Amino acid sequence: MSKLVLVCDSGATDKLQTLAMVASGAVTNDLEVFIFFMHDAVYALKKDASYEPDVTSIFPEVAEKVNQARKEGKIVHWKELLEDLKELGDVKINACVQITEILGLKKEDLLPIVDDVVGVSTLAEQVMLADRVISF
Amino acid sequence: MSQDYIVETVIDARNSFCPGPLMELIKTIKRGELGKIYEVWSKDAGSIRDIPKWVEKAQHQMVDIIKENGHTRFLVKKMR
Numbered sequence: 001m002s003k004l005v006l007v008c009d010s011g012a013t014d015k016l017q018t019l020a021m022v023a024s025g026a027v028t029n030d031l032e033v034f035i036f037f038m039h040d041a042v043y044a045l046k047k048d049a050s051y052e053p054d055v056t057s058i059f060p061e062v063a064e065k066v067n068q069a070r071k072e073g074k075i076v077h078w079k080e081l082l083e084d085l086k087e088l089g090d091v092k093i094n095a096c097v098q099i100t101e102i103l104g105l106k107k108e109d110l111l112p113i114v115d116d117v118v119g120v121s122t123l124a125e126q127v128m129l130a131d132r133v134i135s136f
Numbered sequence: 137m138s139q140d141y142i143v144e145t146v147i148d149a150r151n152s153f154c155p156g157p158l159m160e161l162i163k164t165i166k167r168g169e170l171g172k173i174y175e176v177w178s179k180d181a182g183s184i185r186d187i188p189k190w191v192e193k194a195q196h197q198m199v200d201i202i203k204e205n206g207h208t209r210f211l212v213k214k215m216r
Contacts, residue, residue, distance in 0.1 A: 021154075021155060024155045024158075024159060025155070028155075028158060028162065028186070028190050028193075029193065030193065069153060072151070073151070074151055074152055074153050074156075075152075075153050075156070076152070076155070076156050076159065081155075081159070084159055084163060087163070087166075088159075088162055088163065088166060
């Protein structure tokens with residue numbers, strides 16, 4: 001099975017949605033997916049994340065229409081999509097240990113979709129094993 | 137000419153953008169019974185290519201693709 005590594009350090013909703021969509025394309029093509037969340041992206045994985053930003057865009061019309069589509073339930077939320085993908089394929093979701101510890105978090109404080117809290121050495125190891133790497 | 141099929145479940149994903157319709161179909165088929173037909177309705181243009189491709193990769197049977205009233209109906213038989 002081919003492997004794809006996805007790395008995200010942004011908590012921006014549009015980046016997380018894009019990551020989840022790319023992961024869905026990978027799963028439907030039978031790729032193994034290793035996802036590594038860093039920095040703000042780890043904050044977005046908190047169970048009690050109190051703030052979720054709207055999708056932003058340099059084009060106001062894009063932001064308006066995408067957020068409207070989200071409100072109307074026409075776009076699967078990235079958290080729900082990742083949860084589905086874990087059920088449908090080989091998807092591992094990891095949080096960066098550095099930011100997790102800085103924020104005083106444990107794995108239990110993060111969403112159940114998170115498989116592990118690991119360091120960049122593990123990321124590098126997975127990158128060496130991967131066929132492709134995409135960062136967001 | 138329309139043909140009658142015995143469909144186990146119809147997924148109305150006309151209100152979903154990509155990858156919604158395909159993901160709903162995959163989930164339904166994964167949980168479904170072997171040999172049954174599952175149908176998804178989609179208005180998403182990407183589904184025309186993505187759904188048949190996935191069906192082929194996953195080794196299910198693309199029973200029929202029916203275009204009607206602004207959406208497309210994809211009928212898929214679970215083969216494994």
